[in-house]
Amino acid sequence: MCAEPAQMSRAQDYDDHWSKWHAQHPGCEWHLSYHGVCGILRPILNPLLSGGGRVVDLGCGTSNFSLELLDDFQEACVTLVDVSDSLIAQLEEQHARNPRVSCVRSDCRDAEGLAALSGAAVVVDKGTTDAVHDKAEKVQMLSAAVSLLQPSGVLVSISFAAASQVLLLQRLGQDLSLRLLLRVVQVGKEKRLVALLGRSLDSYSADTDELSRRELDRLLYRGPLRSELTVSFEHPSLESCITVEQEVANARSGEDSTGSVVWPSAYSMCAHLCAHPHLVRGKRVVELGAGTGLVGLVCAALGAEVVLTDLPQGLQLLQKNVDRNAAALRVPVKVAELRWGMEAARQVAPEGCDVVIGCEVIYQHDDETSAALVGAMRCLAGEEGVCLMAYEFRDGLVQDAVFFDCANEVFEVEGESLVCYGYGVSEEEDDRMLYTYKAKAPQLHYARDCSHAR
Numbered sequence: 001m002c003a004e005p006a007q008m009s010r011a012q013d014y015d016d017h018w019s020k021w022h023a024q025h026p027g028c029e030w031h032l033s034y035h036g037v038c039g040i041l042r043p044i045l046n047p048l049l050s051g052g053g054r055v056v057d058l059g060c061g062t063s064n065f066s067l068e069l070l071d072d073f074q075e076a077c078v079t080l081v082d083v084s085d086s087l088i089a090q091l092e093e094q095h096a097r098n099p100r101v102s103c104v105r106s107d108c109r110d111a112e113g114l115a116a117l118s119g120a121a122v123v124v125d126k127g128t129t130d131a132v133h134d135k136a137e138k139v140q141m142l143s144a145a146v147s148l149l150q151p152s153g154v155l156v157s158i159s160f161a162a163a164s165q166v167l168l169l170q171r172l173g174q175d176l177s178l179r180l181l182l183r184v185v186q187v188g189k190e191k192r193l194v195a196l197l198g199r200s201l202d203s204y205s206a207d208t209d210e211l212s213r214r215e216l217d218r219l220l221y222r223g224p225l226r227s228e229l230t231v232s233f234e235h236p237s238l239e240s241c242i243t244v245e246q247e248v249a250n251a252r253s254g255e256d257s258t259g260s261v262v263w264p265s266a267y268s269m270c271a272h273l274c275a276h277p278h279l280v281r282g283k284r285v286v287e288l289g290a291g292t293g294l295v296g297l298v299c300a301a302l303g304a305e306v307v308l309t310d311l312p313q314g315l316q317l318l319q320k321n322v323d324r325n326a327a328a329l330r331v332p333v334k335v336a337e338l339r340w341g342m343e344a345a346r347q348v349a350p351e352g353c354d355v356v357i358g359c360e361v362i363y364q365h366d367d368e369t370s371a372a373l374v375g376a377m378r379c380l381a382g383e384e385g386v387c388l389m390a391y392e393f394r395d396g397l398v399q400d401a402v403f404f405d406c407a408n409e410v411f412e413v414e415g416e417s418l419v420c421y422g423y424g425v426s427e428e429e430d431d432r433m434l435y436t437y438k439a440k441a442p443q444l445h446y447a448r449d450c451s452h453a454r
Contacts (some may be wrong), residue, residue, distance in 0.1 A: 059128030
């Protein structure tokens with residue numbers, strides 16, 4: 001089947017670009033050398049290459065990575081693959097007398113063109129994924145790489161340490177039923193991601209070193225993953241993971257759209273609830289400002305009777321995520337509109353509830369909104385219920401004090417740190433908290449001190 005003219009032109013442009021780049025950067029070793037990661041790779045590659053086996057280096061460029069790898073495994077051979085005609089011609093001339101090295105000109109995104117190289121023990125992608133800018137083409141390239149592996153083979157992917165790359169590899173592993181091992185290595189002042197994908201990695205521990213653990217946590221949880229259409233939360237206490245859709249390209253004209261993505265505190269709160277399921281199991285739970293609904297859905301998966309509430313423009317996303325996770329929920333979840341205030345809260349839950357959940361809903365509100373939030377909490381929790389509010393200290397603390405002052409008038413409060421769960425904060429930090437509010441008695445002064453909570 002012949003390629004369309006536009007595809008042929010694009011492929012030629014791609015070839016021309018990299019031919020020119022290699023000519024301008026002779027001997028360039030992108031990211032790191034083999035010796036920078038050989039300690040990680042040797043135990044995994046040894047059973048694959050010690051008695052022979054072929055390495056396919058996709059988008060090899062001028063790197064010596066795979067050639068240095070051959071020094072460790074004297075019976076192995078390597079096929080160098082690149083899209084540049086001129087570079088492949090140079091490599092063929094350079095290695096003409098080495099029977100362990102062969103060279104192939106091919107586009108690394110073209111699975112059909114690479115098919116003749118199938119049966120490889122190891123496929124190397126060192127920076128090739130980084131050189132492909134389109135996300136769909138990255139998936140296409142990595143899928144083509146995996147298709148070359150023998151059943152016990154391993155893909156070694158080395159790239160910039162970026163959240164998007166970690167998530168891309170995680171999804172690829174899930175889609176292709178491959179085990180994924182991730183490590184982060186220091187390269188001068190920078191860091192690089194080393195990933196291994198394969199079906200034969202089950203015997204290797206997924207435990208990471210401290211640098212990898214800290215950096216992977218920072219990459220994935222220092223802020224919302226705004227580039228991702230969906231995000232997931234997994235925990236051993238849940239029968240299946242909870243996956244929620246985000247409104248990445250938010251079209252809420254004139255409205256605050258911060259609730260349409262998952263913030264890191266939500267993961268911490270979910271982890272805390274999973275560690276202490278008695279807080280919500282078998283109880284009536286109302287989540288305020290639910291956003292994507294992740295925390296409330298985890299409550300439902302733990303056995304709570306949940307109502308997710310938000311402003312009108314957020315209800316469609318909430319319902320969509322309820323429907324997406326229906327199989328994982330122990331009881332049906334309701335979605336309801338709630339503009340904060342006591343009267344509105346009574347309409348959502350006339351009999352109140354046992355637990356009010358709020359995650360990152362306290363942020364730079366004016367006096368009226370803060371009082372309305374406290375009013376909704378007080379109405380829903382009543383005399384016996386509790387409010388669990390996750391909060392992260394940011395620049396708006398002075399303005400947030402309005403809420404805390406109002407809440408302290410009507411609630412007893414206890415605070416505990418959520419730092420122990422990770423998700424982007426370390427033990428040295430103490431800026432992610434869970435506040436537990438319980439009603440004070442008597443409540444006669446509430447109408448006087450927060451009379452504008454309606």
